Amino acid sequence: MADQGDVVDVADEVGVVDELEGADQAARERRLAAWRGSERALVRGPVEQRIGEGLAALTAAAPDLDGALDDWVDVYGDGVVERLERRVADLLGMEAAAFFPTGTMAQQVALRAWAGRTGNPVVAVHPLAHLEVHERDAYLTVSGLRAVRPTTEPRLPTADEIRDLDEPFGTLALELPLRDAGFVLPEWDDLVAVVEAAREREAVVHFDGARLWESTTHFGRGLPEIAALADTVYVSFYKSLGGIAGAALAGPETLIAEAAAWRHRYGGQVFQQWPTALAALAGLDRELPRLPSYVAHAAVVARAMREAFTAAGVAWSRVHPEVPHTHQFQVWLPYPARVLDEAGIRLAEETRTTLFRRWWEPGPPGLAVSEVTVAAPALDWTAEEVTEAVAAFLTRVRAVLAEDGEGDG
Template identity: 45%
Template structure:
């Protein structure tokens, strides 16, 4: 008897809740996580409407890591990037912002830049790669800002080479337009680029980084850049409702991630390359090959429904979660998902991961 999609979703949810081992999920039971965060809090006072306490401490830490004069903590990266791009637009007198056609700003934010701030989007390219200087040159007229998403998540967590990044940044500088880095996963990008966070950030006027992805925080982001730019961004944070009475849990979790997860980025990247190579030997394909960060896309020569069913069956049998849901690929009969290598993954030998994924293909 065939399994309906609703039944499979219900089985997946139930099986996931009963798992006691995870391959890539940064997951800790809520009570345990909250107790750990309480112990990690180092400041005696709460932050108040974005000032003082652990909020101020994490802003200073990230500003130093990125080599920027100032930084502001915000509840979300969407708010952080809306704020800084609005400041650039107001300063320049232009509402035109150049972005990649597959960037998070366009694909996942309900057209916020146009709907909320009336910004005009100029697409550098929509190809599955980082944009080139000639594509920037092909956009005429005055631009308020140019953004780069490092890595570009939707096409496969893609990065430029260091030399390509330097050349693109120089093209922005020559044109006199600010370069803003959408660095939601900038922490994870340093091993492939071969340069420090500060060296990467020095190529741009402003940088946004996230805390709940590679660093495993609860939520939150930091926007870093020149002092006057950050001061203006704080005003937009207030206008957008981002000055919460306290953001203590987010700040404590962010600082914990900086201490515990950030030093692992090189090891996570190396493990991603090893796992990607092993999965290809099992019959999968990966994008990019090899990975540019600790995250990459995995393609299976089997349809999504069959892969999902195999994954749920295995999860129910072993109480191990090795993947999320599979999606239909562009090639009929193939499916794909994103695989993120986290500190949890380091507890799994590569051979065990390969065997587990091999079981999915064999069904």
């Protein structure tokens, strides 16, 4: 079974998809058994673990955390939670940080606080941002804010688009990377220019940095230099670091103090959070230093997949971006999601190899996308092995299509 360091960043496309689709329990059990039984995978998912295994992994990691097991358990955010907050503030070069049980809560609080300070409730945000797509419009419905769209293109906005917005806004919220556009990032100079454009508009800048940890390679800058562009930064502890849950909001000390007050009002003042804090600290110790190697290998995996689809004669396919900006990217194929899901499960059951996990059809029926995460288990895969796995996967895709009486795409 994978250790804690192998368990990263697939909860959204595993557990959440099941919940939203109301998946049949037997189908879910089959899928998890197939993934869990695989000897080879690009990433290990957190939902593959039994509870006892998760506890064992956390206990195994804890002795390396500078005497953390000798601390008292936390009470309403002291002790190990404060240690985590200081660690994050130092890593990002910010004055202070506050721990939140969820990123949705952290972002609501940040935007609400900035609206109060700027006197402007308008947030400039991309329509594909997590705030828009995955948080049920929380900042609009709970905090009474309003959105404007700098662009609808599947990329971060440009400086000119920020300057050309036809109404004032108090906060510019940038998701780095923009997940639903393909985990894409701007170039460094373009990001600097966008921030400067927002300052010209007398707006503050908030980074949705749930996956900021793995963005340093693309930017060629360290975390403090990246974070210094923003007034506040939210980071996640489970999306790339293998944590149980939780997030942090970092920024000026006075704003973080205000955020802590709103955290209490929003119900985030949890009595004890030491398991979540310990898992986050373990992720910062173990996974954060590894992320650049995952990003580098993602380029190898993406290229091998792209070439394998072409060699197999797939009518149309896309790996996006062609060279991933982080250790995650999208794969698009011209088949129904249910066919690709079934083929992936059969590949895992028959060859003990998990290549792709969940597929979905966000646009035209029959055109499906999957998110690929390259983590520690993938580092042993050569390009040739990726090519072979893709070929084996496509063989099963065609078999499922034949059973359904459908032609190959």
